[in-house]
Amino acid sequence: MNYIFIFSPYNSGTTIVSEYIASQIKNCYLPLNRHREGLKIPEVWKSIDKKNRWDTRKKINYDIAAKVWPKLASEAECGNFIEASPPNLCHMAQAIETFQPLQSILFISNPYHFIGSCINRYALKYKMLSINEAIIHYTNKWKFLSSIQMKNSINYRDVPVITYENFCSNPDIILTYFHPNAIKDDKPLQTTLKGKPTTGISEIIDMTPKYLCFLRSRGIELITKLLADHEEVLSFFEYKTISIKEANKYIRDNLLLANDGLYDRISWDKLSEEHQASFINSKSSTK
DSSP states (O other), rough: OOEEEEEEEEESSHHHHHHHHHHHHHTTOOOOSSTTTTTGSSSHHTTSGGGGTOOOSSOOHHHHHHHHHHHHHHHOOOEEEOOOOHHHHHHHHHHHHHSEEEEEEEEEOOOHHHHHHHHHIITTTTTTSEEEEEEHHHHHHHHHHHHHHHHHHHHTTTSEEEEHHHHHGGGGGGGGGSGGGBBOTTTTHHHHHOOOOTTTSOOOOOOHHHHHHHHHHHHHHHHHHHHHGHHHHHTTTOOOOHHHHHHHHHHHHHHHHHHHHHHHHHHHHHHHHHHHHHHHHHHHHOO
């Protein structure tokens, strides 16, 4: 069994990347769960220490995965297992040692995309009702995960680094790291992908303009301020902070995505107000 690992933070576009690789490379097995992640296969997920899965100092339990993954791929008559579960990012050395032969790709998205996506998806779920509170929380998450990714790249210099933005502008860039014989002979000119069910997007498109609009100018300015002490990592991945002028240009050039971001932000603000009102009412009723 051959393994193709995409080491990446969450909410960075790896669902589409995994599906694209599976559509272009011969004999690939992709997990069937909603995020296409091997660790989220129920039998495997039960064996994972959820509390410490992001702790780089502790090992992750790959024992069940090492049995289940090749079994599923073999049953589907596939010789390659694609794995892109985000916690693997924190355990790259262990994954390389456990799963052989293994082909690795390091993947990351810009902070504005990551932070906007995470707030839209998770902030209210985790009771972060203030947009500023959520921005601070997820900016720190991006700093943490991007720092780990930089160390991974330094430790494994032969492993390619692909950014979300470069992949979206030229998906075939990822195929250059595979042997030509591994690419399907009947590779489709246009590829239909399922994508992540929460977005409804089935094409390869850079969603950054959507999240810039979602964050609005004050959110963008706050992120830029919070990233001031993270210049080394930003530069390592050839990222830079975005000015309001640059953000507005992104938005003007991508109005459909921007409108989607505006709609999501209006919905987010409304739900946040409802949650806050509910919290105040519950406190009043206990007095």
